[in-house]
Amino acid sequence: MRRNWMLVCCLGVMACLVRSALAQEQERSDKGSAVVASAGPSTANSNASHDRRSPPALRSTASAERAQRIEGEKRFRTNCGRCHQPPHKFPSRVMATAIRHMRVRAMLTDEDMRLILSYMTQ
């Protein structure tokens, strides 16, 4: 009888975890779309004004950052994607710890680790 209650409790806890994870996921996707919707036009305007004022050096910095992000995403898919689904982007300090753990665990190269960390924290 006691074991049955334990089983029911375990199932209840698991159901709560599933529900909270799904709610969190929903909240994140809602928040993300709201931010994109509200920031869209102003970002476009600021980019336009920024571009008008940007010297070529700033533009090349932006394109270098973009190239780095693309390379980071590529490295993530090639290395991390072998075992993980694309994860949420955690706060920088959590990500820095996780990537250091994965560097040891999955024997990532130094370059891969830096590019993936940069991509995951942008």
Added chain:
Amino acid sequence: MFETRATFENDLVQLPGRSGFHGGPVQKEVEYAQLDFIANSCVTITVGRFLTPFGIFNERLYPVWIRNLQSDPLILPIGIGPSNASTGGMIRGGFKARPQFNINYAVYFSALSTTSPVDSDRFAGVRTGIFIPKARLEMGGSFQHLLEQERSNLFGFHAIWQPTLLPLDIRGEYANSKRGSGYWIEPAYKLSQLPFLQNEMRRTQLVARYQQFFTGDLVSDALPPINTKQFEFGLNYYFIDGLKAASNYGRQFSSAGNLNVWTLGLTYRFVVPMGSAGGPR
């Protein structure tokens, strides 16, 4: 860096003729409790208790939220020692050897420990792999010399391949020891290319695994006592990265009788920051 993982496991079993579920004692296991010193970009020195780096399953796929099928391969106990872990020291790392490929390696020594839950065997070994990012292919081998009992050699090979054109993941491993040998191969296919119900299909994965085990000259408690074949088929659904529903059905064939293997599971992984963290070195 200090990292650790421990497991507490209890099976609730419904016995024939008795109502309710009945369980035994809770099994406690320290899987790793290791101190890592990242010496430079190619070398990490580890001391303490660590997962034995033999083959691919124990090294990479052991966490339940990573593996595609929840059941362990039959050959898993080969080369990893009791409790899947070693107590001693290890040097490991990965580096870009050429622009086309990376090399990873681990060299380790484990001391004998009979203290539960940190028991381990006395052995020394090496594991190395080559990873070709463009082809998304990793291949490697492991070698271990047992420094107790029959003082024998163990070896194994492993490979993981993810074709760039298909959401397919093929993993395989072979291991050989005096106590037995065998292999497993596991393709997993994500249904993201199907043109209907795309939101659901991209989260759904079909998995199969075929494995065979052959007995050796010596017996082992952890390995099957007779030649065994097993086929498994599974279906996984990824709600999000950390939450996965897993199910699989398998059939085991051996001269002792055939049997079914069913697994249903739900894995949930969460991250709780416990303090501040620095940047990468």
